[in-house]
Amino acid sequence: KNEVEQSPQNLTAQEGEFITINCSYSVGISALHWLQQHPGGGIVSLFMLSSGKKKHGRLIATINIQEKHSSLHITASHPRDSAVYICAVRHLSSNTGKLIFGQGTTLQVKP
């Protein structure tokens, strides 16, 4: 079983819909990252969380450390949000910053 699991693997939405992508992990962590990979291949860091909630524009990321779970929400989705969203965690015992990555969630937003 992977230490970081994302769901769903694939998601299709209509423009304007509210979207939730989930990330569950099985190890103690010191930080969780949400990344976005566009069809062209480049990867951008969206959020870094160790507790609570962060918001940037239409994106909201939450984390529940006790439940070992994080969610990425997109409000008023738009076709330009179509991308692969990747969750990555830093193991609590890591003193070198190594990350464990989920397999990614492929989101397609249709106009």
Add this chain to the structure above:
Amino acid sequence: NAGVTQTPKFQVLKTGQSMTLQCAQDMNHEYMSWYRQDPGMGLRLIHYSVGAGITDQGEVPNGYNVSRSTTEDFPLRLLSAAPSQTSVYFCASRRDWSPNSPLHFGNGTRLTVT
């Protein structure tokens, strides 16, 4: 700042050939790393460096070498390319290895080994 610059963007090699993927960052980041991305799998760490002169192995280091002679550059060498090394390679850097340090990725190198 250019951020993290990777070259080349695409490369085709024959089995047994060697090559170097270049990675440079201009943000004075201490931490640099190389990942490979394969279909159906998450990004996997090949090698990483926590500062000039210091490198260490990640999950999948076999067949790859790295060096970190300067803070800016972290090249990845394929010693004798194999078809199993066909993948997309990403270089990433972070200011340091603290939990609050975000990742910055290069645009990737798509490598095909025939």
